[in-house]
Amino acid sequence: MPTRTNWQLGRDIEYPYDAPPPQKQVAYIFDINKCIECQTCTIACKTCWTSAKGEETIFWNNVETKPYGGYPTTWDLKLLEQREPAQWQNGVLKTKTIFEDHGPLDSPTGHHPTPDDYSALNLGEDDITGTVEQGGHFSGVHPMWMFYLARICNHCDNPACVAACPRKAVYKRDEDGIVLIDQERCRGYQECVKACPYKKTFFNMISRTSEKCIGCYPRVEQGEVALCVESCIGKIRLHGFLSTQGEPQADNPLDYIVKIRQLALPLYPQFGTGPNVYYIPPVHVPDGFLGQLFGPNVEKAKAMYSTLKNDKELLGALLLFGATTRIVTKFKVNENEVIGWDVKGEEVARVPFTEHTYIRDHYDKRFDVYRHNTT
């Protein structure tokens, strides 16, 4: 089997296809600390892309509560139970990836959810890790915790869905790394559904083909961010591209946050697919749990996030989240603000570190009305 470098694992991995990296790689950063699970992203994607027959229980974007939630139900636990826990040494994965568990001709390790697993999108919603004792109180650290995990297709570097498809109906675009399923070629064998460790390919029982998040490619081709990104109420999302040719660029916000500063981390990197949704880990959750989810850099990322106010360059990059509907490819931090430019070199975002505040008069003489906060 050919090998390829997996920078997230610090080593080469075995992967069935030997394709060169795309010209640039679509990527997303989600700041878990800011997600309020309003599901606006879920509905934005659903109403635009998956409202046809057979798509009733299909959600390309979903937001689940960890540790107990998951859509489809127990999508990750079922795979984790089949495999040994990830072990790392000096940033290098010592355990196997899903491509290395079996022989070179075998499919990646996976499982096939049942139709019922797709029927309870919000199972486990808001459940915390234990019961709160009567009389218990908050003393600076939450003894019980939960957090919201927003999930879309990761448009992986080494997609398991591509590796598993016997029809070669799943492919990764050279221009931006978006992973798509050719509906004409697909015969509904569902090998991609079984292989995707994130369960982000879905079988449509009416069309009898598999489908997945299309990365909002018609918008991306116009320089616009994805719908689930634009609609995000909490402004937790940044959508852009990682450099794949040469070194990471310090003025590319995605390269800077993900590769240079390593504040945002891939989900279950030990699976080996090289996922491209990167998460800023929740600071209130224990490192042990987060380590299995996001790999060995959790502690460092949490410490960095907690001291952001002294880190102007990084704080400036984070201010770009939700600041514009255009894809920002370059940014610069000044004394008082951050500026973002799109691929054409047009300024598309300018965000001050401190927002201006306007205090209006309690009484508005012009209209003879009182201006309370809620009017």
Ligand code: SF4
């Ligand atoms: S819209 Fe944003 S804040 Fe709301 S659930 Fe989705 S990711 Fe979280």
Ligand code: SF4
């Ligand atoms: S997340 Fe799943 S569906 Fe998306 S590219 Fe990776 S393996 Fe394929």
Ligand code: SF4
């Ligand atoms: S990128 Fe587009 S298609 Fe994919 S989950 Fe977000 S809104 Fe849906």
